[in-house]
Amino acid sequence: MSTLNSLSVEDLGSAAQRDRRKRILDATYELAREGGFDAVQMRAVADKAEVALGTLYRYFPSKIHLLVSALAREFERSQKSIATMDAVPGDTAAERVIFVMKRTTRGLQGDPRLTEALTRAFMFADASVATEIHTVGMLLTSMLTQAMRPGAEEPTAEDVAIARVIGDVWLSALVAWVTGRSTAAETGAHLETAVGLLLRD
């Protein structure tokens, strides 16, 4: 795996290049949604994005970078959609956190193959993808701390610690789900249990 990073939007000077990048991520997204991790084949992505294979590798140095970048883009969209809600429903922190998790999870479980592709990529990513991974981790943590303490400017250290633990459980549960080792219902129940243990008000 390469040491290079994926090219971000800011790295790209011309409009044509930004468009190529978008076409590549769109193609990745669509192939992942249709056939999961295995269907995201680099030659297929290049074809669909109307880009040469070498160009694809110039933009994203590996299949993993490509998928994790696609995951980061989806997460940003999901976070924006939650951020535009006036308030997360629920009387307790636990209820609000579960709401956010369920909403995010349901979005993902509605697209099982996409989720499989992105989760696998996330789990398989090595240090060279740390930048992209960190983006996703921060987004998730901030979604959760905001649900825990709506309106607060700065989450407490304990809030962040709890959010990270919940994020870990969520990832593990997602992995178990996408790999067919547990059902969607089990995934949800396990998450609720974990949140209940961590946020007993």
Add this chain to the structure above:
Amino acid sequence: MSTLNSLSVEDLGSAAQRDRRKRILDATYELAREGGFDAVQMRAVADKAEVALGTLYRYFPSKIHLLVSALAREFERSQKSIATMDAVPGDTAAERVIFVMKRTTRGLQGDPRLTEALTRAFMFADASVATEIHTVGMLLTSMLTQAMRPGAEEPTAEDVAIARVIGDVWLSALVAWVTGRSTAAETGAHLETAVGLLLRD
């Protein structure tokens, strides 16, 4: 990926077959320890175990099955070594759980490449490896519940739930560590935080 399971020791009739299986797992272990996931190449394993490639695939239907089986064998050894201790040290459940986790983690972190190989395999495993994965999950859960309530015959439902959450955090932390996204110290600290949150006596 195949639907078949790995051949377990009980499936193998003759001593020669049990010996082949052992040679294969030993070769896997050694290659993983030397060079991690990438170094565990099926041709290399077959060569080192002095077995034909087709035979290797008869015993373990994929590289993932092979590595997860190797992980299961290591876990059994680790659990036995802890089980032979008179008592896990520590006054509180949290202290005892942290002791067990640290001991297991240290064993793994002493062999970073091995751990990388096994963790990656675990994360990448799909439903066809469910049997092998389940074995590992049960071992981990029982190690933890025993540390929480030493001497108890049956762990409570809450004990099991907590143990599973800790297991999830541990896996996520391990993944972050083997992929170079966090240091060993951070991994340990994160685990301690999570255990502290879950087991406040």
Add this chain to the structure above:
DNA sequence: GCACAAACTGGAACGTGTTCCTATTATGGG
């Protein structure tokens, strides 16, 4: 001890991620 089935060997072959190379096309400075 024989005949048959199962297991094993050795290696070819295929698919997909990745690398590399050459020719062609954009891009930006003078």
Add this chain to the structure above:
DNA sequence: CCCATAATAGGAACACGTTCCAGTTTGTGC
């Protein structure tokens, strides 16, 4: 506008997981 440089296209080539096959060895029931 022209040149130098970078970016892209198109595709061959390589590595490794996996499958498959023909021939040989091992194990089993009689």
